Amino acid sequence: MNPKQTLEVIDLNALLKGVSALxxxxxxxVQIGATTLPDKFxxxxxxxxxxxxxxxxxxxxxxxxxxxxISSIYGCAYLYENEMHDLFGIKVEGMALDFHxxxxxxxxxxxxxxxxxxxxxxxxAPKAPAGEPALAGVA
Amino acid sequence: xARTIIPFGPQHPxxxxxxxxxxxxxxxxxxxxxxxxxxxxxxxxxxVEKKDYQEFVYVAERICGICSFIHGQTYCQxxxxxxxxxxxxxxxxxxxxxxxxxxxxxxxxxLGLMADGMGFESxxxxxxxxxxxxxxxxxxxxxxxxxxxxxxxxxxxxxxxAGAIRNTLSELEIIEREMRDLTxxxxxxxxxxxxxxxxxxxxxxxxxxxxxxxxVLRASGVAQDMRQLGYAAYGELEMxxxxxxxxxxxxxxxxxxxxxxxxxxxxxQALGKIPAxxxxxxxxxxxxxEVIMRTEQPRGEVVYCLKANGTKNLQRFRVRTPTFxxxxxxxxxxxxxxxxxxxxxxxxxxxxxxxxER
Amino acid sequence: xxxxxxARLALKxxxxxxATTRYPFAPRRPIxxxxxxxxxxxxxCVYCTACAKKCPTAALEVDRAQKKFAxxxxxxxxxxxxxxxxxxxxxxxxxxxxxPAVSKDPEIYPRN
Numbered sequence: 001m002n003p004k005q006t007l008e009v010i011d012l013n014a015l016l017k018g019v020s021a022l023x024x025x026x027x028x029x030v031q032i033g034a035t036t037l038p039d040k041f042x043x044x045x046x047x048x049x050x051x052x053x054x055x056x057x058x059x060x061x062x063x064x065x066x067x068x069x070i071s072s073i074y075g076c077a078y079l080y081e082n083e084m085h086d087l088f089g090i091k092v093e094g095m096a097l098d099f100h101x102x103x104x105x106x107x108x109x110x111x112x113x114x115x116x117x118x119x120x121x122x123x124x125a126p127k128a129p130a131g132e133p134a135l136a137g138v139a
Numbered sequence: 140x141a142r143t144i145i146p147f148g149p150q151h152p153x154x155x156x157x158x159x160x161x162x163x164x165x166x167x168x169x170x171x172x173x174x175x176x177x178x179x180x181x182x183x184x185x186x187v188e189k190k191d192y193q194e195f196v197y198v199a200e201r202i203c204g205i206c207s208f209i210h211g212q213t214y215c216q217x218x219x220x221x222x223x224x225x226x227x228x229x230x231x232x233x234x235x236x237x238x239x240x241x242x243x244x245x246x247x248x249x250l251g252l253m254a255d256g257m258g259f260e261s262x263x264x265x266x267x268x269x270x271x272x273x274x275x276x277x278x279x280x281x282x283x284x285x286x287x288x289x290x291x292x293x294x295x296x297x298x299x300x301a302g303a304i305r306n307t308l309s310e311l312e313i314i315e316r317e318m319r320d321l322t323x324x325x326x327x328x329x330x331x332x333x334x335x336x337x338x339x340x341x342x343x344x345x346x347x348x349x350x351x352x353x354x355v356l357r358a359s360g361v362a363q364d365m366r367q368l369g370y371a372a373y374g375e376l377e378m379x380x381x382x383x384x385x386x387x388x389x390x391x392x393x394x395x396x397x398x399x400x401x402x403x404x405x406x407x408q409a410l411g412k413i414p415a416x417x418x419x420x421x422x423x424x425x426x427x428x429e430v431i432m433r434t435e436q437p438r439g440e441v442v443y444c445l446k447a448n449g450t451k452n453l454q455r456f457r458v459r460t461p462t463f464x465x466x467x468x469x470x471x472x473x474x475x476x477x478x479x480x481x482x483x484x485x486x487x488x489x490x491x492x493x494x495x496e497r
Numbered sequence: 498x499x500x501x502x503x504a505r506l507a508l509k510x511x512x513x514x515x516a517t518t519r520y521p522f523a524p525r526r527p528i529x530x531x532x533x534x535x536x537x538x539x540x541x542c543v544y545c546t547a548c549a550k551k552c553p554t555a556a557l558e559v560d561r562a563q564k565k566f567a568x569x570x571x572x573x574x575x576x577x578x579x580x581x582x583x584x585x586x587x588x589x590x591x592x593x594x595x596x597p598a599v600s601k602d603p604e605i606y607p608r609n
Contacts, residue, residue, distance in 0.1 A: 044444065046431065074350070112184065278530070282531055
């Protein structure tokens with residue numbers, strides 16, 4: 001059902017070279033995503049190649065995360081990088097179009113970047129029905 | 140020449156959902172558009188920490204009201220791929236049928252909004268009248284008009300018996316007849332043609348470089364449709380991506396009109412071939428690992444990146460919706476356009492902002 | 498002729514009766530299988546709290562000791578999970594969506 005999907009973990013310095021190689025193959029940028037882990041940020045760059053999906057993964061430190069922008073290679077990446085900056089606080093250097101934090105208007109800045117990853121909980125006590133706090137995301 | 144900044148949105152009669160654009164205009168010609176989103180940002184990606192992965196299907200469905208079923212389906216498919224759960228074939232076919240019904244209702248909704256944006260209100264009412272019939276079919280088979288609630292991890296929750304299938308097929312016939320009347324107006328009416336032809340032209344190279352997906356990409360000549368990956372029952376049904384080569388707004392409208400009939404034909408094929416069997420399997424345990432799942436929503440390719448670490452809650456849930464991928468294209472098309480064409484260009488990519496902002 | 502496509506469509510529908518229901522003067526025809534509001538029959542319930550545990554929005558509160566069953570209708574999303582899991586079939590979804598709520602308090606059975 002899923003065609004070939006590859007995931008390669010590369011160094012931050014090798015990111016631009018890896019992306020250029022994919023551009024030479026005619027790949028289309030699919031997504032750039034960030035995950036907050038307790039000790040680092042994991043950024044995944046996914047590209048659609050002829051026979052499937054190729055993903056590159058880089059890691060950035062939690063304090064002062066800086067990554068180079070790939071918008072010199074893929075022009076449309078500026079939107080994903082602005083979103084990463086506004087939601088996670090990751091500084092992307094050299095964006096083609098930099099909105100300086102005005103893309104996402106949220107009350108809490110960099111909301112996703114400050115979360116602790118949840119600790120593994122034992123399987124599970126049933127939820128207490130009435131004492132539940134209000135659902136997050138519902139005002 | 141002096142420049143003015145005109146704010147467009149978040150509330151505008153033509154927008155289905157709030158997005159804010161600061162249009163920098165020079166004497167009626169738009170030079171640049173700066174977007175600002177976040178008006179419907181609900182932080183759903185963080186909600187994975189609170190809801191366990193089986194309940195999260197309900198949240199995933201509610202990311203968007205128009206494309207809700209395929210969100211739920213993609214989430215279920217991603218978890219099933221992660222945990223290697225074999226979904227029964229009947230459930231796959233049912234998911235395909237509901238997915239295509241969802242596509243029909245979404246395209247009819249967009250056609251109505253496009254007509255309304257042009258000022259053609261009676262055509263808008265007719266599009267939504269046909270859409271009501273589709274919603275009635277969906278309500279009779281799944282229980283909900285817009286949020287179907289019928290996908291679960293391991294299959295579907297409700298079955299369609301022989302009577303329901305017969306009713307659906309007969310309703311589909313009436314719906315298709317009315318869709319033909321409707322699309323004949325969209326494709327031939329002179330005011331629609333004059334308003335949309337030649338507007339917002341994107342060449343094949345540009346569309347590929349800007350990362351467009353869905354009908355926007357196919358209207359510029361690139362025949363890429365995620366349903367060709369063969370998920371759910373699409374591997375056993377015949378379909379060809381609908382493409383056009385002109386790349387202007389009229390081509391995008393025409394691609395969506397033709398996809399209505401493609402979806403109806405897929406529903407007929409699926410209901411003709413649907414195998415008997417059970418509709419769901421029991422799921423136990425917790426997911427581990429990572430998966431990236433791509434499916435074709437009415438607006439384009441949606442990508443779900445899930446990461447789990449063996450607990451009840453997922454560690455990361457990332458959705459890249461098709462409107463997010465089409466936004467750079469919209470911003471590029473808005474450059475050098477007339478101010479009065481801005482609503483048309485915003486609508487031509489079929490913006491679904493609540494998907495974009497989760 | 499390109500000018501008359503819409504005229505043909507409009508004329509066809511002008512000669513038929515309206516596609517809309519004249520609600521509230523005419524009743525809305527319910528569709529069987531639609532998921533409306535939750536209906537609770539107290540007689541079969543044994544207060545096993547299975548429905549409260551399964552509810553994804555925590556709209557149900559069941560207390561075994563006090564034999565209390567509370568439903569917050571504003572939180573209920575009519576998903577039907579509680580209906581599927583109830584061992585005594587004392588919950589069902591009706592096809593009508595209920596009247597507008599006048600208070601935000603949950604409904605408590607038995608009512609005092």
